[in-house]
Amino acid sequence: MALGEPVFDMPEWFHSLISRDVINNFAYSPTAGTDEARKAVVTINEYPGNFDNVCIVCGAEEGLSAGIGGAKLYWAGKKNELLIPSPYFLTYPTISKMMGMDLKTYPIPPFCKGSIAESIREHISEDTALVILNTPANPSGLMMTEADIRQVEAVCDEYDAFLLVDEVYRFFGNVEKPVCHNWKTVGERTIIVSSLTKCFGLPGLRLGWAFTRHSVLNQIFAAHQAMVAIAPTISQLIISRFPDFDYQKWLEDNRNRVIHNRKIITEALIENKLEYVPTLGSFYVLFKIPEAVLEAMDEVDFAFYLKDHFGILTVPGKAFGDYSKGFMRLSYGGHPDTFAEGVRRIRKGIDSIIHKGSSHE
Known part of the structure; x- marks a missing residue:
């Protein structure tokens, strides 16, 4: 219940794409990616632009690095501050250190008062080069609306900062709003990063993208080339065929499974x-560790206690920043027939610590 890896069924047509022609192609592609793969990305995501606005990357993880690196190159020392949400995806700070950025965080609902745009406004500065918005969020399951994103874009415009929208879970909304947000418009300074990893359950293809209408795309190309040169040619050939098949049905099936798992x-x-933060999107949930447990041990020790004594893997909330300390993250991207038993074991582990403390007293 720790690893954020989705378990989905693949349609037959996907297997048909693994052809001799595909697996025999090991040549370099253009740094930005093949035109066919870039066109497929625009089609699948319904981005309001064209393939010239896309850089194909090695999964969203490299998309984050290339996006942040591109902003770093663009500002060339004039701005060097990276503003990230908290709780945050745990590699944001690592990438920031690698890029030599000055890291700051802003709290997201329900860990802040007011809207996410108000929280960003409170923490942004004239030195901010780039703001990251993660929606739906890992690890909290928070989901932004189009109106929320427009408000954040307006704040970034005011401070002349780029906005990087990490939307790898975009298609995993809820019954009321199946897709987190749509892109009828994209802000001039907005960079969108996503991949095939989560929505299609294809992490091993290492195929992602960055989309922006801003000239910073040229710096993203440069950062991408310096890091990995190109994304896998085979994976680009595969995604370029998606528009020829019913990829939307595949997305819908995967989303319905995530909603069912939630x-x-x-x-x-x-x-x-067990108290938890309401999860609206993605496939994660933060549950609150009872105070009686935290009085006996910290959350990392608690995670190892659950692993060693109850066969459950979780991720301590402190891995995602200060605001999620005292919580644990559970992933529900896996097999749903294990969830009830997994949570029951967590409850049993909590009770064993509390009862041990009571008997000691």
């Missing part, structure tokens, strides 16, 4: 009387 795991948390 229902199962939240019901299990409620049944076992």
Whole structure:
């Protein structure tokens, strides 16, 4: 229940794409990616632009590095501050250190008062080169609307800062709003990063993209070339064929499975009387560790305690920043038939610590 790896079924047409022609192609592609792969990205995501606005990268992870690196190259020392959400995806600070950026965080709902745009405004500065917005969020499951994104874009425009929208879970919304947000417009300074990894359950293809209408794309190309040169040619050939098939049905099936998994795991948390942050999108949930447990051990020791004594893997909340300390992250991207038992074991582990403390007293 720790690893954020989705378990989905693949349609037959996907297997048909693994052809002799594809696996025999090991040549370099253009740094930005093949035109066909870039066109497929625009089609799949319905981005309001064309393939010239796309850089094909090695998964969203490299997309983040290339996006931040591109902003670093663009500002050339004039701005060097990176503003990230908290709780945050745990590699944001590592990438910031690698790029030599000055890292700052801003709290996101429900860990802040007011809207996310208000939180960003409170923490942004004239030195901010780039702001990251993660929606739906890992690890909290927070989901932004189009209006929320427009408000954040307006703040970034005011401070002449780039906005990087990390939307790898965009298609995993909820029953009321299946897709987190649509892109009828994209702000002039906005960089969008996503991949095939989560939405299609294809992490091993290492195929992602960065989309922007801003000239910073040229610096993203340069950062991408310096890091990996090109994304896998084979993976580009595969995604370029997606528009020829019913990829939307595949996305819908995957989303429905995630929504079903969310229902199962939240019901299990409620049944076992575990407090959690409402999860609207992605496939993660933060549950609150009871104070009686934290009085006996810190959350890292608690994670190892659950692993060693109850066969459960979780991720301590402190890995995602100060605001999620005292929480644990559970992934519900895996097999739903394990969730109820997993949460039951967590509850059993909590009770064993609390009862041990009571008996000691």
